[in-house]
Amino acid sequence: MTAPTTGVDRASGRPVVPVRGAQRPLGQAEVRVTGGFWAGLQATNACATLEHCESWMERLGWLANFDRVAAGTSGSDRPGWSFSDSEVYKLIEAAAWEFGRTGDAAADAMVRRLTARIAPAQDADGYLNTCYGHRGRPPRYSDLETGHELYNTGHLLQAAVARLRTTGPDELVDVARRAADHVCATFGTAGLCGHPEIEVGLAELGRALGVPRYVEQARLFLDRRGHGTLRDIPLGRAYFQDDVPVREATAFRGHAVRALYLSAAAVDVGVEFGDDALVGAVARQWDHTVERRTYLTGGMGSRHQDEGFGEDWELPADRAYCESCAGVASIMVSWRLYLAIGDVKYADLIERTFYNVVATSPRSDGRAFFYANPLHQRTPGGVSDDDAVSPRAESGTRAAWFDVSCCPTNVARTLASWQAYAASAGPRELTLLQYAPARVTTTLDDGGALAIDVDTAYPADGTVTIRVAEAPAHAVALRLRVPSWAGGAVLSEGGRTRAVTPGFAVVDRPLVPGEEIRLVLPTTPRFTWPDRRIDAVRGCVAVERGPLVLCAESVDLPAGTTMDDLEIDPSVPPAQLAGHRVTVRTTDGTDVVLVPYHQWAERGPTTMRIWLPAGRPIGPSDRDSVPPVS
């Protein structure tokens, strides 16, 4: 394994590099995760998931679709949906981040191998798509509502951004540039894709290559949407956010992934053009959505029917869709808002979503995935057939691959770039947002070098120890996120210990190499009561521990009892036993073990629930809510 160095600056490897904002994102070279929870998931992603995805796409002919276009042999028998190209691009993106993170030659080879498959399929004018525009296929852009052509291209551009920011210009970047030029040439005055994604791709490729025209094209698409340009469909134009312009909307709505990709692009464009009103509009929609349309897990999307947001307070646990891809997309939006505005609440939601949606999707071996992530499984899921394609977004069973297989590659690219969301910097400050064993190094704006080593067993334990390795002589602000759940947190530094409240705990003074700063976040398991307006979980209580949402799984119930019998006595606080096991007391007086939600369904088909019916006495009034998540 050789870390790439040529042509890569220290701040490389960042998915988003805004031109301005409250915070500067740190790059992969600046945040090196050295172990812990996320390093484990990243290793599985690298060793198993990437190859797994490539092999399924080869097996199903989604890769060969490119060969056929190149060879002029495409036809009506093309396998895959119109968006299968995007899976290839997301896999390339994942491999690019992985190579950037570790220098793993296999990941680099995957990027090159896949690039060599897609490049020959590109037309001379830059158009690249295996579903439209070639022999035996419908004409280009003949179905903008559902054809996903620009959506596919958007993912190609994001893959190229990953490559450019980790390795440098190559054939993939050239392909993407030609594709972006083609989009600008074709959609300068009209046209809109039914699935937003081209916008984030154009904005970031424009930034990465220094081509303002791409960012401007993203702005055009953004302004064009919301005026009923796309035809009405049974689910309504809200499905693809063509009902109301993004500036005027009050909440994320319609298809969740579409809504969130679009919102991410709106922040990109707003920041790029100094359009604070646009950024503010998305921030308000985020507030509304996180308060009223977001699950305790951070999951978004209450409806199977349209994979979409429901109405305010419509948050059924059993039919929660909470698509893995919507978790990824939510992190994209929150990250952009955090960089623009700097509010800690965005990083709080990112943590919640990472631990309880993104980490929940892959099976522990990285070769099967949840598509939907409900908070309640009423009947045991099936037994996964790892040799079969799941025709549906089944709940309760992780599947090796899906007919619509957007989630595996989306999770893969996000896991491979986890460290990008862990820290940020200001003029003379460094902020730790997510906790993992890591070395974080950065160069402050005045040229001063700062390096720290983070040691922690988080999230199993809430103690985070920071050892200063290198620091300038002058004062710097080291800011440590204190999550919203961490009441009673304590910071020890400079020979004293003090209580710190949720938000940022700040050490603002000259740091001394060798000194230790210790943040202790209480991870005593706690009850969380729902907002009284959520009908679906009225009279229930959830248990959380640190950033982890816990759940009851049927395999852990006392013999002879079922989930239907479970009723919690909320006058007895949840207990943490040895080995990080958490138990709750039932009204029958027995104790039931809870497990982290992200671990559920790893021990055979089970039923499961996060929100547990609470018997009386029920402790706090159910009029008390715990904002912002519900």
Added chain:
Amino acid sequence: MTAPTTGVDRASGRPVVPVRGAQRPLGQAEVRVTGGFWAGLQATNACATLEHCESWMERLGWLANFDRVAAGTSGSDRPGWSFSDSEVYKLIEAAAWEFGRTGDAAADAMVRRLTARIAPAQDADGYLNTCYGHRGRPPRYSDLETGHELYNTGHLLQAAVARLRTTGPDELVDVARRAADHVCATFGTAGLCGHPEIEVGLAELGRALGVPRYVEQARLFLDRRGHGTLRDIPLGRAYFQDDVPVREATAFRGHAVRALYLSAAAVDVGVEFGDDALVGAVARQWDHTVERRTYLTGGMGSRHQDEGFGEDWELPADRAYCESCAGVASIMVSWRLYLAIGDVKYADLIERTFYNVVATSPRSDGRAFFYANPLHQRTPGGVSDDDAVSPRAESGTRAAWFDVSCCPTNVARTLASWQAYAASAGPRELTLLQYAPARVTTTLDDGGALAIDVDTAYPADGTVTIRVAEAPAHAVALRLRVPSWAGGAVLSEGGRTRAVTPGFAVVDRPLVPGEEIRLVLPTTPRFTWPDRRIDAVRGCVAVERGPLVLCAESVDLPAGTTMDDLEIDPSVPPAQLAGHRVTVRTTDGTDVVLVPYHQWAERGPTTMRIWLPAGRPIGPSDRDSVPPVS
């Protein structure tokens, strides 16, 4: 208006005439509804809805589709879904029942007029379909899963049964007979339609015409289903009940209307062939479904995604689908089970479904309809555009017509035949099941004539007065249904008054012409608590009055409050005020008026809820459930 008489026996006008069973259904000529709640709905149905449906189908070209097939000018531009033919047939059926009920010449003219449109489109071999099998259209039976060809035919046969049993053989019956012959000739050995319906049509036409081969073909279709013959689809084969044979299933599942039409046919076939095991299988599925998959309104279908049943206890109020057609289909199943088995519980559910699903669908003017019937409307519905086709099964707003417009004609045919479900007879007994002002006359098996007049303001008032008009000298059993909700009912007859319990109150003695029998069903409004396993309404209570489910509608809330503020004090019983207004006390000490659910959304866009959050003290433990409905 001239009542038809020629060729029609006194027991005519019955949708279902089983060869055997616990009860004999009474015909339209035996039950004459003379006023009251249902007479009003029937009048509106006759005066407005029938013409409304015909005019929309003319406007949209669904009727002209038949003309084009007849003229050989069908083509790829055919308007309507593959099942639009069935809407024409259901309308003919509605008009046939209406003519049978009242002798209304306009209804008769509609049957003749529509028959004259469809008959010329029939092929020489009996095939009749405007979507398949003709110029510019896909071949016959080329898409059994979704093509609805046999489904359409099934509705044609049901229309012919209605005509045959109200007026006698005519051109429509001839068309249906040829269609049935064609089906038997084509599907003797293989083939299955993705939407059950042909089965009930064949079974009843076979009975009505005395052609056992039709009933046998229904049996073949029934036995063929459940073995994975139809191809798998993303929603799974349970969607069209091809996952498990009907004899082996444990609950109604998949698409609700499909499941219920199939179950109705299973009872028909089971009764016809003396197959008690088959009837018993459906009865067990009914029990399971009514306990665990049925709403307080009688509505069935918890999911929008597949218009389907959910899992046990999955009964969200806000996303309840409760399709109007599923209510119709549920009545079809319950009626057949009642006739076969005689248990009062089937008539109880029929009443609940009639008052709270079927009566809810049509707007008071009979020119707009609910498709979905949720128990909770979170945001105000739109304002109905009576000149537009609704592209979706919207909640909160009745629509004049739908892109998929199954519900208006289904409601129409069911309202026109309401009286068919009101009474039944045994060897020397007469049973009143549904209460309305009516004259009921029948000839007992020994030739004795029995005639009674029913006088009641039901459901506004629970007093039912029966005056004997004619009776044989020997003892007869007059059985009056005491609904499951009617604790404290009292029967006065023969000079004495006694308490009667839910089930049947029986007067078994010689009846004296001129005597009065009075049943008083208490209609004091009452709280209903949900089964504790229904997560969606935990901590809530509903209010019912007689057979009516009540709801809170936002227009009735105190000024300055919203539905989100509503919390009921369940220690104060609901109160009935003058004019049948019902109020509940909130925890804030104010009173809120409730209205019958079937009347909601008649006063402009509103929010609404049936299940009302209950503040403490909450009265009965929420472990207490009120079976069978939830």
